[in-house]
Amino acid sequence: MDLLNVSGSPHVHSRESVKKIMWTVVIALLPTFAVSILSFGFDAVKLTLIAVASCLLFEWLIQKFLLKKPCSISDGSAVITGMLLAFNVPSNLPWWIMVIGALVAIGIAKMPFGGLGNNLFNPALVGRVSLLISFPQQMTTWPMPRPWFSHAAVDATTGATPLGMIKTGLAQGKDMGELMNQLPSYAQMLLGEQGGSLGEVAAIAIIIGGLFMLFRKVISWHIPVSFIATAFVFATILHAANPALYIPGSYHILCGGLLLGAVFMATDMVTSPMSGWGKIVFGCGCGLLTIIIRVWGAYPEGVSFAILLMNAVVPLLNKAFPPKRFGVTK
Amino acid sequence: MNQLQNFTKGFIKESPTFVLMLGMCPTLGVTTSAVNGLGMGLATTAVLVLSNIIISCIKSLIPDKVRIPAFIVIIASLVTVVQMCMEAYLPSLYASLGLFIPLIVVNCLILGRAEAFASKNGVWSSFVDGAGMGLGFTFGLTVLGMVRELLGNYAVFGHKLVQGDGILVFVLAPGAFLALGFIVAFINAIRKKA
Structure with a gap:
C-alpha cells in the first residue's frame, strides 16, 4: 500500500x-x-x-x-x-x-x-x-492555388489533385511515366503549389507544425513515423514491382492529405492508442490502409478513411498493448 | 388491457421501430424514401394481421416443441401471397423494395408477435394486436423514410421542395443508422419527460 x-x-x-x-x-x-x-x-x-x-x-x-x-x-x-x-x-x-x-x-x-x-x-x-x-x-472541385503574393483571381482555374489526376489518368490507360510529367514536382508539393484541400497543399508547413508539437511533447513520434514509414515502404514495394502502374513512395507521402493526417489527425490523443507499441501498430495500419485505398479503392484519397477505420480498433489495441501502469512490476 | 390500448400501443409506447427495435433489417434497408417505408410497412402489416389471426386460431393444434417452425411456415406462405399480389398490382413498388419483400419472413416483429401474443390470446385480440403493431411499424418506417428523404433528397413523398441533390449520406446506409439513432434519442427524451 x-x-x-x-x-x-x-x-x-x-x-x-x-x-x-x-x-x-x-x-x-x-x-x-x-x-x-x-x-x-x-x-x-x-x-x-x-x-x-x-x-x-x-x-x-x-x-x-x-x-x-x-x-x-x-x-x-x-x-x-x-x-x-x-x-x-x-x-x-x-x-x-x-x-x-x-x-x-x-x-x-x-x-x-x-x-x-x-x-x-x-x-x-x-x-x-x-x-x-x-x-x-x-x-472534389479543387481551385488551383495561385502563386504566392500574386493578385490573380483565386478560383479562376480548377483542377484535380495529383492523386485524382493519377486515378483518372490510369483509368484512361495512360502510362505512369507519362503521367508523372504532368504532375506537380516535389518542390511544388513541398511549398503548396498543387491542387487540394486548404491545409494539405504545403508539406513544409505541416512538418514545421509537427516538429513544434513534438518539441512541446504534445504528440509522440510513434504515430507519424510509423504511419509515414509504412506508407512509404508499401508504396515503394508496389512501385518497384510495376513502375508503370504505381507512383514512387516518396510521391505518395507528399501528395494528398497523408502528412496532414499523419501529423495532426492520427495523433489526436483521444482517438489513438495509449501505449507506444499500440501507437506504432495504429500508425502502420493507417499507412497500409491509406495506400490500399489510394491504389485500389474507388476514391483517389484514402487517408481519412484509413484513420477512421483504425480509430475503430483503438480499444482493441489498448487491450492488446496496455500502457504500463505506474508502480506495477511484471 | 382494453382493445383500444391494445391497438394504440404499437405507435409510441411499444413502437416496434423506435422502442422494441424489432424488424431492423427492413427499417434500415428500405427507408430511403417515405413511399418505400409506407409500402414496406403496409406489406408487413398485411402479413402480421393474417399470421396473428391464423396462429391464434390454430394455437391449440400446434405442438409446443415445433411451434417456431410451424409459425415460420405460416408466415412464409403469407409472405409469398403478399409478394405475388404486389408483383401483380404494384410492380414499381415491388421493384424498389426488391429483396426485402421475401425477407419479411424473417422479420422479428412478426415472429415476435406470434410467439408473444397470438399464441396466447384469442382471435379478436390477436387481430387488434397485429393491426396496431403493423400500423405502428408502418408509422415508424414512414417517419424514418420521410426524414431521410427530406434531408437526403430535399423532397417529401417524391415532391421536390428545393432543387439540388441533398445531403446524400442520408439516402445511403450510414444515414439510416444516423436518422434512426437521432429519432430514437428524441423519442426517449420525450418518454423520459412524460
Missing part, C-alpha cells in the same frame, strides 16, 4: 492541462493556415472562421440546451476540430456545407459520445467524410 501514500508537500506540478495542450495544437496549425491563406487568399480565412465559429456554436448550444452541462468551449478542442475540418475541404466550398460539416463533427461524432475525451472517432474526420459522401461534386 506504499503507493497510495502521498508524501508531504511541496509537490511538482507539471503545468500540463487539456487547455494548454489544445492551444499548443492550435499554434502548431498556424503555419499551415498561413500557407493556405497565401495559396487560396480570402477564401481560406472565410472557411476557417466559419468552421471554427460553427463548431464552437454547436458545442455551446448542445451543452447549454441539450445536455445542460457546464460549458467547456474554452478548452480549445472545438477550435481544433473546426480548423482541421476547414483544412480538409476545397477552398471554394459553399459556406453552408461547411456549417453542415461542423454540425456533423460536433453534433454526431463528438457530443453524443460524451464530449471531449469520450469520442471514438476523430470529429473533424467524421465531418469531412460525411461531406465527401454527401456532396461529392462540391467536395
Whole structure:
C-alpha cells in the first residue's frame, strides 16, 4: 500500500492541462493556415472562421440546451476540430456545407459520445467524410492555388489533385511515366503549389507544425513515423514491382492529405492508442490502409478513411498493448 | 388491457421501430424514401394481421416443441401471397423494395408477435394486436423514410421542395443508422419527460 501514500508537500506540478495542450495544437496549425491563406487568399480565412465559429456554436448550444452541462468551449478542442475540418475541404466550398460539416463533427461524432475525451472517432474526420459522401461534386472541385503574393483571381482555374489526376489518368490507360510529367514536382508539393484541400497543399508547413508539437511533447513520434514509414515502404514495394502502374513512395507521402493526417489527425490523443507499441501498430495500419485505398479503392484519397477505420480498433489495441501502469512490476 | 390500448400501443409506447427495435433489417434497408417505408410497412402489416389471426386460431393444434417452425411456415406462405399480389398490382413498388419483400419472413416483429401474443390470446385480440403493431411499424418506417428523404433528397413523398441533390449520406446506409439513432434519442427524451 506504499503507493497510495502521498508524501508531504511541496509537490511538482507539471503545468500540463487539456487547455494548454489544445492551444499548443492550435499554434502548431498556424503555419499551415498561413500557407493556405497565401495559396487560396480570402477564401481560406472565410472557411476557417466559419468552421471554427460553427463548431464552437454547436458545442455551446448542445451543452447549454441539450445536455445542460457546464460549458467547456474554452478548452480549445472545438477550435481544433473546426480548423482541421476547414483544412480538409476545397477552398471554394459553399459556406453552408461547411456549417453542415461542423454540425456533423460536433453534433454526431463528438457530443453524443460524451464530449471531449469520450469520442471514438476523430470529429473533424467524421465531418469531412460525411461531406465527401454527401456532396461529392462540391467536395472534389479543387481551385488551383495561385502563386504566392500574386493578385490573380483565386478560383479562376480548377483542377484535380495529383492523386485524382493519377486515378483518372490510369483509368484512361495512360502510362505512369507519362503521367508523372504532368504532375506537380516535389518542390511544388513541398511549398503548396498543387491542387487540394486548404491545409494539405504545403508539406513544409505541416512538418514545421509537427516538429513544434513534438518539441512541446504534445504528440509522440510513434504515430507519424510509423504511419509515414509504412506508407512509404508499401508504396515503394508496389512501385518497384510495376513502375508503370504505381507512383514512387516518396510521391505518395507528399501528395494528398497523408502528412496532414499523419501529423495532426492520427495523433489526436483521444482517438489513438495509449501505449507506444499500440501507437506504432495504429500508425502502420493507417499507412497500409491509406495506400490500399489510394491504389485500389474507388476514391483517389484514402487517408481519412484509413484513420477512421483504425480509430475503430483503438480499444482493441489498448487491450492488446496496455500502457504500463505506474508502480506495477511484471 | 382494453382493445383500444391494445391497438394504440404499437405507435409510441411499444413502437416496434423506435422502442422494441424489432424488424431492423427492413427499417434500415428500405427507408430511403417515405413511399418505400409506407409500402414496406403496409406489406408487413398485411402479413402480421393474417399470421396473428391464423396462429391464434390454430394455437391449440400446434405442438409446443415445433411451434417456431410451424409459425415460420405460416408466415412464409403469407409472405409469398403478399409478394405475388404486389408483383401483380404494384410492380414499381415491388421493384424498389426488391429483396426485402421475401425477407419479411424473417422479420422479428412478426415472429415476435406470434410467439408473444397470438399464441396466447384469442382471435379478436390477436387481430387488434397485429393491426396496431403493423400500423405502428408502418408509422415508424414512414417517419424514418420521410426524414431521410427530406434531408437526403430535399423532397417529401417524391415532391421536390428545393432543387439540388441533398445531403446524400442520408439516402445511403450510414444515414439510416444516423436518422434512426437521432429519432430514437428524441423519442426517449420525450418518454423520459412524460
